[in-house]
Amino acid sequence: MEDFEKKLSITEAMEVEENGSDSTKIIHLLRKFLGIQQRRAETYAKLKRGFSEYMVSGGELAYQQLCSEITVEFNDCSKQVIEMESLFMHPDYCRVDLAKILRAVQTQEKQKLHLTATIQMLKKAGRPSERLVSHENCRYRKAAEHECLHLHEITEATGTEDAEANAEYDNALKEAIRGVQDAVTAINEHLEEIRYEIAALETE
Template sequence: MEDFETKVVISDSMEVENDCESSKIVCLLRRFLGVQQRRAEAYAKLKRGFADYMVSGGESAYQQLCSEITVEFNDCSKQVLEMESLFLSTDFCRDDLTRLLRAVQVQEKQKLHLTATIQVLKKAGRPSERLVSHENCRFKKPMEHECVHVHEITEAAGTEEAEADAEYDNALKEAIRGLQDAVTAINEHLEEVRYEIAAVEAE
């Protein structure tokens, strides 16, 4: 009889330990989802800031925003790396969750790179639509000048410009497609995280 009671106590304490372990996993995964929410908010802020910049041309405000966003993204990455280490530790031994978080990190890096690429391309504009600076032109009278940019458009020059536009369009489309792929992959991984939370809570 005594032996049976001892076994019950042992199994109860093991259950408590498992519950504690499970809640730590859920806490970490929820914390990870919180980091992803911060990233989403930072992207929204960057998108708004870039739209404002394209309208106002306020270079310093946009550069300041980019610096703030960089700090925010670095902090998010650092936190996720810490979570990866915790999942690898002997407390958890969940290399599957480490791989899942790492997969998100890889896609986030790609997303950030492509977001920057798209902004650089949009900032430059299509080659045929770029504004011309008149600082090297000769002014004879105020409001009248001899424009050094005026030249006869030859077939070769027209073809060159069309090719440059096509190259620009392709680069932009490729970056947008890559960005969409990265976002889709991130969302799929986040769905896996939510499933894992639900599975652990159901145990």
């Protein structure tokens, strides 16, 4: 059903392209692009919710399934934007400026997705000093007590190592979060340019 709807909207787009004036065609494509960006935003919200649920429940399978669905969704959005970009490059449109904006958004979206995955991986692993220790290789004397192989004297050197590992982790997380924020800012600026372009074309 979704495929049929997608084909229908593509057919509608083609009809508008054939029948409408140049500015009508451009407005239609730009509105379609803004719709795709809205879809991307909703997909990110779904990913964020799913990850929060995973962190609480630890349901690995459900989280993997969600990641697969989201990958398909993002790939579909990218494919549609690339098609629009090539249309704007076409002599019928000759709007290289708009193609460049779409290309810039694509680049930022790719960066945002990569860094979002990095943030989730880091949060999943946890800070080095707070990671859970597995006791499967420890020696058991009685059922109730075991000799833990992980207990070691906390020396100045191991304390420094732990602090360094934590600092490295914190920096990596901060850097990824800052990178996502920068990408979002850049994307929003480009979307504002698109909205101005639509408004300008509508007043022609």
